[in-house]
Amino acid sequence: MPKQAEGYAPDADAAADRAAQDTAAAEESAAQAEFSADYARNSAYQAAEARDRAQADHSPLNGTRKYGAYTEDADTGAIRGLIYAPFAQYVRDVHPLDAEVDGT
Structure with a gap:
């Protein structure tokens, strides 16, 4: 069996994998939040346009x-x-x- 480097923890690879997964999940959450914010802004804009048209009519x-x-x-x-x-x-x-x- 090869000798492990000093200071190497056997769980380091697993921790790195978990950190990568956490980063990916955070990025996905941020993208979903941005999409939701854009959708809400667009919906509000459309509602305001519809209200203005109804008032004018x-x-x-x-x-x-x-x-x-x-x-x-x-x-x-x-x-x-x-x-x-x-x-x-x-x-x-x-x-x-x-x-x-x-x-x-």
Whole structure:
């Protein structure tokens, strides 16, 4: 049997293997954490975009325009006035409110 070097511990190879496995596991955990953080950021970004789109689609100005409730200046696009009947229809359809135009 060959003589072992002084200071050599028989478990040194096993300890080195365990250390290598621990390092690999730590690197895998770090990669998974980075992926999870990227996924969370992307999800938050998509949620914010969806919220902004929903708010824009349901804003009173955009909604009432779809119903023809506003008149606009042809040259400037500025809003000139509200037409009550289409606005009342918008309120009934989009918001659960009872709205009607008084004909007097």
